[in-house]
Amino acid sequence: MRDVYLVGAAQSDFGAFPRESYRSLFGEAFVGAVESIDGEFDKSTIDEAFVGTLGVGGRQLGLGGPAVTEYVGLDGVPCTRVENACAASGSALRQAVTAIRAETADVALAGGYEVMTDMSGEQTRYWLGVSGETEWERMAGTTFAGVYSQMADAHMDKYGTTREQLSRVAVKNHANGAKNPHAHLGFECSLEDAMNGKTVAEPLNLYDCCPTSDGASAAIVASESVARELTDNPIRITGTGQASGRVGLFQRPSLTEIPATGAAAEQAFDDADVTVDDIDFAEVHDCFSIAELLAYEDLGFCETGQAGEYIESGATLPDGERPVNLSGGLKSKGHPIGATGVGQVTEVFKQLRGEAGDRQVDGLSCGLTHNVGGSGGAVAVHVFEEGWE
């Protein structure tokens, strides 16, 4: 089985760009990914492409993959649209890694996009509704904020997690995102602000929730022989893990964990032959503040029930033992659904190469991405390490 290298990655700005098309945003990310490659790269060497998008707005559903690869000059290249709701491009990356390992491709593109802000609130709710559990949760009027608020409430009740601990996720991620020029909400927020936001779904307030964003992302992966031609500063993708879970939260045995995260992480760690102790930093799926706390526990960063204390300890701050969401996360950087997974990959690429500008943390050599679809119906986890095998 061949080693797989991440040779380039980039994202467009994430934000509210209602005048942009999904094609132009994807083009921006693709050009950025090509430009991020150290050596001379010929895009005609791309053998296969995987593009994640929910297709919000229905602009281009079925052929939403080829519709953007043709725009960036990859006409003819096999392209598959990959879907798993908010885990779409995490799943796309997995397919690109698999294509290199299978020798179907020597160079593969994984990316994603979403345009969400040119619609009314009702329209956005429809598209977010059909990306979760449709027939029971959506029909019952539940939104993602509603589903995650049940998890937050249960976690507070069972483990004593506090309002302040939830808000510390927002404070940390906004502080990180304020240093990210691509962030949608690139401003800091105080603990007082974060604790007193307008209620969205009790106990979650506005500062517990990620924004609705537009944006795109792209990553280029390659076999070792190709990577050796392109860079002296290599990043390996050593682990890929994916799992599914019951799509509806109401079908799962517990409100305080996402089993697919644990299963995907175990797979990815086994694949990479690492343990959680090897993970120096991570980009986790903080669509809501509680989601980041659940990720700490389900990924094994801390014991079950201890996530509140873990964030309070400062462990996941930039100067902590294991920085989390140095990019700003979904909370501050933004969450253009199909673009999010490979957006996380972009941050890991930059940090491992020392190219993260003001938010660079030195001494990192092993990173993780964690991308969740729905409320845990699908999860993709990847492990990245610097250096040649």
Next chain:
Amino acid sequence: MRDVYLVGAAQSDFGAFPRESYRSLFGEAFVGAVESIDGEFDKSTIDEAFVGTLGVGGRQLGLGGPAVTEYVGLDGVPCTRVENACAASGSALRQAVTAIRAETADVALAGGYEVMTDMSGEQTRYWLGVSGETEWERMAGTTFAGVYSQMADAHMDKYGTTREQLSRVAVKNHANGAKNPHAHLGFECSLEDAMNGKTVAEPLNLYDCCPTSDGASAAIVASESVARELTDNPIRITGTGQASGRVGLFQRPSLTEIPATGAAAEQAFDDADVTVDDIDFAEVHDCFSIAELLAYEDLGFCETGQAGEYIESGATLPDGERPVNLSGGLKSKGHPIGATGVGQVTEVFKQLRGEAGDRQVDGLSCGLTHNVGGSGGAVAVHVFEEGWE
């Protein structure tokens, strides 16, 4: 690179089942696929799943993969929804093959589903519209029948293809489908009927167009070591090819060919180390009669411009040199979008194993499937051969 075996395949009935759910139809196909396996099969050995669906009706878009795999008891198994419009499950099969080759999986599931007949004509047109070129063709009021009618008209004009030659596709495929208990339109039609159907989009009439169907399909693929435990009558998937093309017909240089078919076939033939002369029979994407004629040419079954004469010669009849669409094809068997690609695989599986009942053709040892997304924005081609490597 490991060899890949097709150990099981089945489809639900294709038809108009407006009272069925996508889950129940997928369950029927999955159970059929498991029951089609010669040996004792434990579904918990399935390592990964890929499910194609356009998600017509928006019942379950983002997590439309895990939503059906959980229903068949595969909770936890990594599942990715794969999309390429009408080529969704052809693309899903490619991912399953790739997963086996990459050693990510020893056993993988590929399948698809669609429920389309419980909606109004307007609703169906919306969902079919967003599976083609959305921003120009759909906005201009074009339908798939409209797009393919331009191809038919151009082919008739350029090569002298006749009304009768188009209708012979329908006559052949209905005769085949009449022997298929799973067919949606399982009745024969006369050449006179086929030539005099009600006009849909000149020159295409009702008998030139496939129906709008509900249904599901599932295939189980495995590594050689697993396959040797399960069967003494093995089918190898020796070639996988996929290509993209401009999503809009208006963007392509010619109305009389689908370049992605040629490119995908070339890849699949190279991968399998066969030539077109080795292909004994095929299931091709006959969404419209003209589409089957274009496939003959683009796959290399006959010379460019000769497809009309090729069908007239009887070459693709059950007793011809290369039977095409023994299942009845999309025309008679039906076209539940996401289910179609793996539905084709089911027929190849049955024919190669001698299990096709009244429509069995003896002496076949190498088959091909050809699955088109949109009017040629994506094409997946696979080659199947009997016996161990």
